[in-house]
Amino acid sequence: xxxxxxxxxxxxxxxxxxxxxxxxxxxxxxxxxxxxxxxxxxxxxxxxxxxxxxxxxxxxxxxxxxxxxxxxxxxxxxxxxxxxxxxxxxxxxxxxxxxxxxxxxxxxxxxxxxx
Amino acid sequence: xxxxxxxxxxxxxxxxxxxxxxxxxxxxxxxxxxxxxxxxxxxxxxxxxxxxxxxxxxxxxxxxxxxxxxxxxxxxxxxxxxxxxxxxxxxxxxxxxxxxxxxxxxxxxxx
Numbered sequence: 001x002x003x004x005x006x007x008x009x010x011x012x013x014x015x016x017x018x019x020x021x022x023x024x025x026x027x028x029x030x031x032x033x034x035x036x037x038x039x040x041x042x043x044x045x046x047x048x049x050x051x052x053x054x055x056x057x058x059x060x061x062x063x064x065x066x067x068x069x070x071x072x073x074x075x076x077x078x079x080x081x082x083x084x085x086x087x088x089x090x091x092x093x094x095x096x097x098x099x100x101x102x103x104x105x106x107x108x109x110x111x112x113x114x115x
Numbered sequence: 116x117x118x119x120x121x122x123x124x125x126x127x128x129x130x131x132x133x134x135x136x137x138x139x140x141x142x143x144x145x146x147x148x149x150x151x152x153x154x155x156x157x158x159x160x161x162x163x164x165x166x167x168x169x170x171x172x173x174x175x176x177x178x179x180x181x182x183x184x185x186x187x188x189x190x191x192x193x194x195x196x197x198x199x200x201x202x203x204x205x206x207x208x209x210x211x212x213x214x215x216x217x218x219x220x221x222x223x224x225x226x
Contacts, residue, residue, distance in 0.1 A: 004158070033213055035216075041218065042202060042216030042217055042218055042219055043159065043214075043216045044216070045213045045214065045215065048213055056213060058213075090158050090159070092158075092159075092214075101147050101164065101166070103149060103161040103164055104161070104213075104214065105161060106151075106158035106159045106160070106161075107158050108156075108157050108158045109157075109158050
């Protein structure tokens with residue numbers, strides 16, 4: 001039973017560029033949430049996708065956008081990259097739009113470095 | 116902001132029980148307590164969650180006080196592989212609610 005998979009594992013970009021990160025949820029899950037984790041800090045919620053729509057958003061600028069596909073996989077896009085966007089980007093999946101008490105399951109993330 | 120407070124770090128001897136405390140004095144009646152851990156260079160790993168009763172699974176036990184204002188995660192026989200940052204999170208059982216992570220407790224299991 002495959003867990004949450006993310007690609008790529010590492011990525012290096014320069015300021016001003018755009019990046020796309022990808023996530024495949026755990027088998028049977030239909031909801032994907034994205035988090036940003038700066039070095040030494042806990043993960044910070046970016047947004048959640050359920051039924052191909054953004055359902056909830058954290059305190060992140062519009063440069064951060066996403067998409068969910070009919071197969072429940074998801075992409076995170078970041079435009080006009082800043083040095084401060086350097087972080088570990090985590091994808092978490094769950095079932096039913098986070099209704100109920102079911103936990104989210106996380107992938108191992110994409111390490112994004114901005115030069 | 117996270118609704119929980121945890122000690123920044125703890126040590127535990129290998130083979131002994133690790134007891135990780137968490138304070139959530141403002142918890143509401145419909146909020147669950149979740150525990151995750153994060154080993155270096157990996158994503159957070161789900162451990163256990165509960166509402167008001169004590170819970171146990173193959174990884175750990177969760178003890179929630181009767182007033183629900185605090186809880187303790189117990190790793191019964193800590194190993195070196197349990198060295199990680201442990202996060203205690205409260206979350207409403209509600210549509211669209213996501214996890215708000217604090218800085219967690221860095222547990223070091225010592226040989």
